[in-house]
Amino acid sequence: MIATLQQTTPLKIGSVKVNSRVLQSPLSGVTDMVFRRLVRRYAPDSMLYTEMVKAKEIHHLRELPQVMNIAPDESPISIQLFDSRPDFMGEAAQKAVAEGAQTIDINMGCPVNKITKKGGGSSLLRQPEVAEAIVASVVEAVEVPVSVKTRIGWDETDINILEFAQRLENAGAQMLTLHGRTRSQGYQGNAQWHWIKQVKQILSIPVIANGDIFSVEDAVQCLEETNADGVMCSRGTLGYPFLAGEIDHFLKTGEKRPQPTPGERLTCAKQHLQGLWEYRGDRGIYQSRKHLAWYAKGFPGAAQLRDNLSQIQGLEEGLMLLDEAISQQ
Ligand SMILES: Cc1cc2nc3c(=O)[nH]c(=O)nc-3n(C[C@H](O)[C@H](O)[C@H](O)COP(=O)(O)O)c2cc1C
Known part of the structure; x- marks a missing residue:
């Protein structure tokens, strides 16, 4: 204290x-x-x-x-x-x-x-x-x-x-x-x-x-x-x-803020991806792969999602993968 x-x-x-x-x-x-x-x-x-x-x-x-x-x-x-x-x-x-x-x-x-x-x-x-x-x-x-x-x-x-x-x-x-x-x-x-x-x-x-x-x-x-x-x-x-x-x-x-749910983390990941795309275009997409993989943790299917996210080629593909994962939470 x-x-x-x-x-x-x-x-x-x-x-x-x-x-x-x-x-x-x-x-x-x-x-x-x-x-x-x-x-x-x-x-x-x-x-x-x-x-x-x-x-x-x-x-x-x-x-x-x-x-x-x-x-x-x-x-x-x-x-x-x-x-x-x-x-x-x-x-x-x-x-x-x-x-x-x-x-x-x-x-x-x-x-x-x-x-x-x-x-x-x-x-x-x-x-x-x-x-x-x-x-x-x-x-x-x-x-x-x-x-x-x-x-x-x-x-x-x-x-x-x-x-x-x-x-x-x-x-x-x-x-x-x-x-x-x-x-x-x-x-x-x-x-x-x-x-x-x-x-x-x-x-x-x-x-x-x-x-x-x-x-x-x-x-x-x-x-x-x-x-x-x-x-x-x-x-x-x-x-x-x-x-x-x-x-x-x-x-x-002195109070603990509730931690984000997996869905909230993945929603944040989507915003991160979108932001990197707007800021750096294709280079932002490559850079986003590691970030997105870091977000995908602590829920069933996270390992597969990480794998998929770390190979995305474009914005739409990343958003689609994340939306699908969010809908399963
Ligand atoms: C990917 C990565 C990049 C880093 N880049 C910098 C940097 O640019 N400048 C810096 O002072 N420290 C940098 N660091 C060191 C961190 O700021 C920090 O000192 C270190 O990770 C120890 O804290 P942690 O044990 O909580 O991670 C970097 C660390 C990592 C893992």
Whole structure:
């Protein structure tokens, strides 16, 4: 209950006040405008994030990449950037603010080889001076608050988050989101929330707990164990854009919102498919396959439906499969 009381006050990210302590994480290939619109419907106050955007790419492209598109009604929203070059990051941050981002988030957690090899994402955990320079450069470049999302360390033998987090705060970061895994854990094993608790004890800026938040119960337990200022939902939202809203509702009211029925989830899947088609045409259809398969869970015949949905060629086919499944619920 301590956690519940704490959650009724706004989250302050520097000058930005957010009326929810439940955040929807950046998810590459997932949190585009269409997905975010669904999350927003259920979580009207939560901070949303774009997929991560490569700062260097922004420098070279004439037009901004579609991944930076945000709509005027998406507030509060942050654009997440990654790169290892402080100057590119500062420049990209200015463009992100011009697009309407209320905060800039810096990715220092991505474990993907392609990115860490070039010094970005979680490899910054091993180059704390560069990480600090990036934060300082972005803070200098923009007026909006700057946050960082990172992991607890490179591997089990090199968990350096306490020192690293302190450096980020000293460099001017206004919020830290901590995924309680090392880089070498990837997404395996448990998130080590006890590190989040320790980081929370030493920082003055808000600390957001991330990793293994799949339900209202997980969120409450995590907040109680870590004393974090909020939680960020990630894989728990794949095919389930209801999660941030469910947690937020519980933290604010102490009441559990009824979970959507399979029919309601499939109806949401239809809206997701329709939205992706309108937003990206055929590419949206290909992208929708994984989403639709994530929605089709927890009812008789779900496995077959997943199979069929993951091969759809067009909008009509997807809508027909979903309508048929809805009528059987
Ligand atoms: C498909 C996928 C894409 C992701 N993309 C991003 C990203 O663009 N930026 C980021 O900071 N983290 C990204 N992450 C990491 C998540 O935001 C989160 O930190 C991680 O999944 C841990 O939380 P969880 O255990 O609740 O899933 C991604 C994770 C997944 C599974």
